[in-house]
Amino acid sequence: MTASPPASPPVKKSNTMYYVHSIIGLLLIFGFGHLPPFGTVTPVGMQVMGIFAGMIYLWSFVSVLWPSLLGIIALGLSDYAPMRKVLLSAFGDVVPVLVFFAMVLFGAIQHHKVTNYISRWFLTRRMINGRPLIFSFIFLFTTYVLAALSANILPALLFMWAILYGVLQDVGYKKGDKYTTVMIIGTMFAAISGQAAKPFTGSALMMVGAYEKAAKQGLDYLPYMGFGVVMSVASLVLFVLMMRFFFRPDMSKIAGISIERFKQDKLPAMGLRQKILFASLFGYLALVLLPSILPKSLGFIALLNRMGPWGVVIVFVAVLCFLKAEDGQPVINFKEIAGRYIVWDVYFLVCMAMVISDALTNPATGIAPFLTETLRPILGGQSPFMFTIVIVATSVVITQFANNAVMGVLLMPIVYAFSLQNGANPAATATILAFALHIAILTPAASPYAAVLYGNKEWVDPGEIFRYGLIIVAMTIGLYLVLGYPVSQLFF
Numbered sequence: 001m002t003a004s005p006p007a008s009p010p011v012k013k014s015n016t017m018y019y020v021h022s023i024i025g026l027l028l029i030f031g032f033g034h035l036p037p038f039g040t041v042t043p044v045g046m047q048v049m050g051i052f053a054g055m056i057y058l059w060s061f062v063s064v065l066w067p068s069l070l071g072i073i074a075l076g077l078s079d080y081a082p083m084r085k086v087l088l089s090a091f092g093d094v095v096p097v098l099v100f101f102a103m104v105l106f107g108a109i110q111h112h113k114v115t116n117y118i119s120r121w122f123l124t125r126r127m128i129n130g131r132p133l134i135f136s137f138i139f140l141f142t143t144y145v146l147a148a149l150s151a152n153i154l155p156a157l158l159f160m161w162a163i164l165y166g167v168l169q170d171v172g173y174k175k176g177d178k179y180t181t182v183m184i185i186g187t188m189f190a191a192i193s194g195q196a197a198k199p200f201t202g203s204a205l206m207m208v209g210a211y212e213k214a215a216k217q218g219l220d221y222l223p224y225m226g227f228g229v230v231m232s233v234a235s236l237v238l239f240v241l242m243m244r245f246f247f248r249p250d251m252s253k254i255a256g257i258s259i260e261r262f263k264q265d266k267l268p269a270m271g272l273r274q275k276i277l278f279a280s281l282f283g284y285l286a287l288v289l290l291p292s293i294l295p296k297s298l299g300f301i302a303l304l305n306r307m308g309p310w311g312v313v314i315v316f317v318a319v320l321c322f323l324k325a326e327d328g329q330p331v332i333n334f335k336e337i338a339g340r341y342i343v344w345d346v347y348f349l350v351c352m353a354m355v356i357s358d359a360l361t362n363p364a365t366g367i368a369p370f371l372t373e374t375l376r377p378i379l380g381g382q383s384p385f386m387f388t389i390v391i392v393a394t395s396v397v398i399t400q401f402a403n404n405a406v407m408g409v410l411l412m413p414i415v416y417a418f419s420l421q422n423g424a425n426p427a428a429t430a431t432i433l434a435f436a437l438h439i440a441i442l443t444p445a446a447s448p449y450a451a452v453l454y455g456n457k458e459w460v461d462p463g464e465i466f467r468y469g470l471i472i473v474a475m476t477i478g479l480y481l482v483l484g485y486p487v488s489q490l491f492f
Contacts, residue, residue, distance in 0.1 A: 024057060028050050030050070030074065032049060033049075039366070039369075041366045041367055042364065044364050047078040047079060048356070049365075049367060051074050051078065051359075052360060055068070055352065055356065060402055065349075068345075069348055075356065075359060086355055093354045095205060096350050098309055101313040103341050104317050104341065105284065105316055106341075107340065108277060109149065109150075109278075109280075109281055110155055110156075110341065111341065114281065115146050117274070119159070123163075126259060130256060132251040132257055135254065135257045137240045139183070140239065141233070142160065143156065143190040143194070144193050147197070149194075152202070152341070153195045154449065160187050161184070161187055165459070172253050177249070178247065178249035179253075179254070181460050182468065184459050185464075188441060188453045192439065193236070193435075193438065196435045200309045203405035203447075204434055205350070206354075208434065210412035213354070214413040214416040214417070219427055219430065221288060223292070223492050224434075227491045235476060238475060246471075247468070271325070272326040273326065291305045317334070360410075360413060383422070384422055384424035391429065392433060392480055392481060392484075395411055396480075399446055403448075404437045405447075411437075412433070415429050415430050415433055431492070435480070439473060441453060441472065442466060443466075
C-alpha cells in the first residue's frame with residue numbers, strides 16, 4: 001500500500017508552519033518594543049503592545065499554554081514592572097483563583113454524571129411527542145443548560161452530539177440532510193450560548209474580569225445572568241423559528257419523535273455523592289447571586305460579599321473534600337478531579353489575560369489614550385444606542401477571525417471608556433458585548449469550540465458550517481441590537 005508515504009509531507013509542512021508562526025509571534029513579543037513610540041504610546045507602551053500583539057498571534061495560530069507562560073515572563077523582563085509584581089498580578093489575581101476552583105467544583109459535577117440526570121429530565125417532557133419543532137427547541141435548550149452548568153462546555157457538547165447522532169440514525173437522517181446540518185450547528189450554537197451564561201468561569205470570566213479592572217468595580221452577577229437567560233432563550237426560539245420558516249429542513253422523518261426514545265436506557269437512582277453534588281451546584285449559584293438580591297448590610301450577605309465568589313467556591317470545594325460519600329471516599333477526590341478537569345490552557349490564558357489587561361490600561365504605557373483618540377471618530381459622539389450598534393456589530397465580525405476571549409479582554413477597556421463618554425451604561429454594554437462575542441462559530445479561529453465544529457466532518461461539511469453560520473451570526477447581531485439593548489437597560 002502507498003498510503004503511508006504521502007502522509008509525511010503534510011506533517012512536515014504542518015511542523016514548518018508551526019515554527020514559522022512561532023518565530024513571527026516571538027519577533028512581535030521581543031522585537032516590537034524596539035520600534036520608535038508613536039502618538040501617546042510610551043516606550044514602555046511599545047513593549048506592552050508588542051507582547052500583547054505576539055500573544056494574540058500565537059494564541060490564534062500556534063498554541064495557548066506555552067505562549068501564555070512566555071508572555072508572563074516577557075512582561076516581567078520588560079520595563080513595565082518587576083518580575084515579582086508581574087507574577088503576583090498574573091497568579092495572585094482572584095480571577096485565576098476562581099477559574100481554578102470552579103473547574104474543580106463543576107468538573108466533579110460532570111465527572112459523577114449529575115448532568116445526565118438534568119438532560120434526561122428535559123428530554124422526557126411529553127410536550128415533544130410528535131412535535132419535531134418542539135423537540136428541536138427542547139434539545140437545543142438542554143444543550144444550553146448543560147453547557148451553562150459545566151466547567152468546560154466540550155464534554156456537554158460532545159454528550160449532546162452523541163445523543164443527536166443516535167436520534168438521527170434511528171429515524172434515517174444522514175450527513176448532507178438539511179435537518180442534520182442545522183441541528184449539528186444548532187447544538188454548537190446552544191453550547192456556546194451556555195458558555196457565556198456564568199460570569200465566573202472560562203472566557204466569560206476573562207471578559208468580566210477585564211471589564212472590572214477597567215471600571216475599578218465589580219460587575220453585578222444577577223443582572224448579567226438574567227440578561228443571559230432572556231437573550232439565550234430568545235436566540236434559541238429565533239433559531240427554531242428560522243428552521244421552520246427560513247431553513248425549512250425536511251422534518252417528516254422525525255415527526256414521530258417520542259420520549260420513549262430517551263427512556264430506553266434507564267438511569268439508576270442518584271447516589272449520595274450525586275445528590276450532594278446536585279445540591280452543591282444550585283447552592284453555589286444561590287450563594288453567588290444572593291449579594292445581588294438582598295441588602296449587603298445583612299450579616300450573612302455581608303459575609304458572602306467579603307468572601308466573593310472566589311471565596312465561596314473554595315469553601316464548597318473544601319467542604320466537599322471533607323464530606324464522605326456512600327463508598328467512604330470524599331465527595332470530591334481533589335487529586336482525581338483536578339487532574340482530569342483543570343484545563344491548563346484556559347487557566348494560564350486567564351492568568352496572562354489578567355496581567356496584560358492591567359498593563360494595557362496602565363497610564364505608564366499611554367496605550368489607553370492612543371486607542372481612545374484613534375477610535376474617537378468611529379465611537380465618539382454617538383448616542384448610547386448607536387454606540388452599542390457599532391461596538392457589537394464590529395466586535396462580532398472581528399471575533400469570527402480572532403479568539404473571542406482575547407477580543408473580549410482587548411475590547412472591555414475601550415467599551416468602558418467610550419460608554420462613559422457617550423452616556424451609555426458601561427455594565428449593560430459590557431454584558432451585551434460579552435454574550436455577543438461568544439457567538440463565534442464562523443471560522444475555526446473564532447474559538448476553540450468552533451474548531452471542534454469544523455473538525456466534525458463525519459456529520460457536517462465545512463462549507464455548510466460557513467453558509468449557515470453566516471446567517472446565524474447575522475441573526476444574532478440583529479437580535480442583540482433589537483432586543484438586547486432594551487433588555488440590558490431593564491437589568492442594569
